[in-house]
Amino acid sequence: MSSSDLVGVVGLGVSNRPLVSFLLDQGQEVAVFDRRPGEALMAELEDLGATGVEVYGGPQYLQALLQRPLSTVYLTPGVPKFGPELDELRKRGVRFSCETELFLERCQAPVIGITGSAGKTTTTTLVGESLRRDGRRPVYVGGNIGQPLISQLGQIGPESWVVLELSSFQLDLTKRSPHGACILNIRPNHLDIHRDYQDYKEAKANIARFQSKEDWVVLPYDDAEVTAMVAQGTGRRVFFSLSQEIAHGAYYRDQKLWWRGGKGARPVVDRSALKLIGEHNVANALAAIAIVASAGGDLEAAAAVLESFAGVPHRLEVVREVNDVLYINDSIATAPDRTMAALAAISRPIVLILGGYDKKLDYDTLGEALRHSRVHTVVVLGEIRDRVKKAVMAHTDIPVIEAQSFDQAVQQAAVAARPGDVVLLSPATASYDLFANFEERGKRFRELVGRLNANGSGFQQ
Numbered sequence: 001m002s003s004s005d006l007v008g009v010v011g012l013g014v015s016n017r018p019l020v021s022f023l024l025d026q027g028q029e030v031a032v033f034d035r036r037p038g039e040a041l042m043a044e045l046e047d048l049g050a051t052g053v054e055v056y057g058g059p060q061y062l063q064a065l066l067q068r069p070l071s072t073v074y075l076t077p078g079v080p081k082f083g084p085e086l087d088e089l090r091k092r093g094v095r096f097s098c099e100t101e102l103f104l105e106r107c108q109a110p111v112i113g114i115t116g117s118a119g120k121t122t123t124t125t126l127v128g129e130s131l132r133r134d135g136r137r138p139v140y141v142g143g144n145i146g147q148p149l150i151s152q153l154g155q156i157g158p159e160s161w162v163v164l165e166l167s168s169f170q171l172d173l174t175k176r177s178p179h180g181a182c183i184l185n186i187r188p189n190h191l192d193i194h195r196d197y198q199d200y201k202e203a204k205a206n207i208a209r210f211q212s213k214e215d216w217v218v219l220p221y222d223d224a225e226v227t228a229m230v231a232q233g234t235g236r237r238v239f240f241s242l243s244q245e246i247a248h249g250a251y252y253r254d255q256k257l258w259w260r261g262g263k264g265a266r267p268v269v270d271r272s273a274l275k276l277i278g279e280h281n282v283a284n285a286l287a288a289i290a291i292v293a294s295a296g297g298d299l300e301a302a303a304a305v306l307e308s309f310a311g312v313p314h315r316l317e318v319v320r321e322v323n324d325v326l327y328i329n330d331s332i333a334t335a336p337d338r339t340m341a342a343l344a345a346i347s348r349p350i351v352l353i354l355g356g357y358d359k360k361l362d363y364d365t366l367g368e369a370l371r372h373s374r375v376h377t378v379v380v381l382g383e384i385r386d387r388v389k390k391a392v393m394a395h396t397d398i399p400v401i402e403a404q405s406f407d408q409a410v411q412q413a414a415v416a417a418r419p420g421d422v423v424l425l426s427p428a429t430a431s432y433d434l435f436a437n438f439e440e441r442g443k444r445f446r447e448l449v450g451r452l453n454a455n456g457s458g459f460q461q
Contacts, residue, residue, distance in 0.1 A: 005029050006054075008065060011076030012041055015170075018151040019074060019099040020050050030054070031068055033061045062086070070094050074102070077144075077169035080193055100143070100170040103150045104178060109160040112295055113143070115171060115207050116184025118338045119284040121145050121312050122276070123184060124165040126288035126305060131161045133301035134292075139163070144170060161295065168194065168203040177210040181235065182218040182291055183226050184284065187337040191360040201229055211235030218290045220283070221246055238294050240286035242279065250286040250293070257282070257306075259289050259299060268299050273307045277316060278345025314442035316342055319449045323456045324419035327449040330426035331442030335359070336366035339428040343373045348422045350375045351413045354392075355382035356429035356441070363388055366428055367395035377401065377416040381409045383433040406434055406441070407459075410448045414456045423449075 006029045009016050023030050031054035034041055038057035045053050056064035062085040065073065072095045075081060081096065090096070104111060114124045121144070128141035140156055142149035143164030149156070156162060164178065168190055186201060194200040208217040208230040217233060220226055221241035230237075239249035250259050256267040268289050271282060285306055292302045311317060317329040326348065333339045334356075343350065352375045370378070370392055380388050381403040389400050401416065403409035413423045431441040451459040 006031055006068060006070055008033055008068065008070045008073040009076075010034070010062075010065070010073060011079050012036075012044060013076040013078070015099045015148045015150075016074065016076045017044070017048055018148050019102070020045070020053065021048055022102075022150050022153070024050055024052070031056065031070070033057075033065055035059060035061050065089060072097055074098055075173060077167060077172075078193060079169075081172055082195065096173050098170065098173045099148055099150055100164075100166065101174040101176055103148070103153070103164075104174065104176040106150075106153055107156060107162060108158040109140075109156050109162045110179035110295075111162045111164060112180040112182075112291060113164045113166045113178035113207050114182045114184070114287075114291070115166045115168070115204055116182070117187040117189050117335065118341065119184045119280060119287070120165045120167070121332075122281065122315060123182070123284045123287050123291070124163055125312055126285065126302075126309060127291050127295075128163045129305045129309065130288065130292045130302040131163065131295070131297050133305055134298040135301075136298075137161050141165075143167075161297075166207060168200055171206040172203040174206045175210060177206065177208055177215065177233065177235070179211075179215050180217075180291065180295055181207045181211065181215070182287055183207060183220075183229065184287055185220060185223060186226050186229065187335060188361055189335045189359070192358070205229040205232070208233035208235055216294050218249075218287055218294060220287075221249065221251075238290050240283065240290045242283055242286070250290040252282060252286060257286055257289060259293050261293055266299070269303045269306045275308070275310045278341060280341040280345070281311075281316075314438060316345060317442070319446050320452075322414075322449070322452050323454065325414070325417040325456055326422045327445075327452075328422055328424050328426075329442045329445050329449075330424060331431070331438045331445060333426040333428055334430045334438055335361055336363055336369075336428045339366060339426040340369045342424060342426040343369065343375065346374065346422050346424065348374065348420060349418070351377045351379065351417045351421055351423045353379045353381070353409050353413050353423070353425045354388050354428055355380045355385050355409075356427045356434065357382065357432040358384040358387065359430050361429075363391035363428065364394070367391035367393075370398060371396045376421075377413070379403055379409045379413045379416070381406060381434075382427075382429065384429050388428070406444060407448060410445060411458065414452055414458075417456065 145165040211233040215235035221239035314331040319327040435441040
């Protein structure tokens with residue numbers, strides 16, 4: 001490894017801005033590399049109060065990495081970890097890391113990490129709110145939800161609970177696992193960044209790969225693929241199941257969500273009391289119960305949260321009812337399996353809005369699912385419009401309407417809807433061709449639905 005004290009931070013994104021501040025506070029020499037112009041980076045660093053930082057911006061920012069004697073390079077989540085410049089740095093013995101790994105190394109409190117292809121934010125929120133309601137310890141929730149917690153390391157004592165939502169990007173370079181972990185599920189995703197599905201799974205598996213026997217991991221009992229992913233870890237396994245009563249863990253039986261631990265089985269909450277809709281959210285709730293119990297939290301507190309929690313924005317979020325048509329925002333659905341889960345959760349006829357940025361995923365399974373769904377009309381848009389249309393038409397005779405813009409897609413869906421229908425934004429793709437992120441897409445959907453006239457045929461000015 002290089003003997004230099006200089007570390008590189010690649011990408012000045014949401015997680016790396018507080019990382020730069022933290023490294024500087026630790027007396028570390030820092031160089032920032034980003035594709036944006038150097039002047040913009042300097043202005044951003046000044047706003048952070050970060051001085052004395054080397055800045056390398058512009059299209060050749062990765063080449064600049066090779067010109068500096070770096071000991072460690074911290075990559076921002078979503079930056080591909082492979083490429084000629086990064087491969088050359090590896091040959092030189094430069095260490096690669098990320099904000100998540102540094103946080104796990106330095107945090108005094110036991111950390112609970114939650115990952116999966118779907119349900120991370122909902123489950124993380126349920127766990128965080130349950131532990132807060134428990135009230136016995138300070139609770140910090142972060143990672144892929146909210147703000148990175150590395151800026152709060154000085155406040156987090158060993159008696160705290162820390163809950164992190166962790167994406168594959170945050171786990172990709174991590175060689176340390178949290179004390180408590182959960183993998184909710186696994187489906188192909190982010191194949192525009194990861195080399196292939198196996199590479200994506202390997203990143204997710206890091207959440208439990210480096211655990212010891214004193215640690216624990218919550219897994220879906222019904223998913224052998226997930227269980228196989230954690231074969232290298234030695235953490236104690238705790239399960240949750242929608243279909244089977246299990247010896248140790250959370251399960252669903254007789255319309256109730258149960259926990260079975262060292263003191264036997266007990267019902268935690270009735271399914272009818274949950275405000276969240278869909279089988280996938282029952283699975284998320286079971287996972288949250290297993291996590292809270294494994295962390296030593298109070299299940300009465302968890303039950304109270306489960307009974308009151310109405311969901312996270314952009315996740316099957318009811319926006320408005322117009323002319324007896326219900327508009328639901330599921331902009332979080334950036335992969336086909338999430339859209340399939342949304343379709344299964346809705347009992348009314350559906351006009352479905354699909355399409356966006358191409359993440360190199362397979363849409364045939366979605367086309368097949370549509371054949372057995374309540375969808376009677378599909379509106380497609382975006383970069384991936386032709387691929388999605390082809391998949392729908394290959395498996396169904398559902399009419400497909402092509403939209404030239406997002407606003408037009410919402411208007412066309414409103415016109416196609418009949419009283420009693422649901423207009424569902426559940427795109428099955430990312431948003432980057434039209435929006436900065438899925439939140440921006442969901443907010444635009446809310447705005448447009450809010451402007452629909454009384455009969456749903458057009459927008460009010």
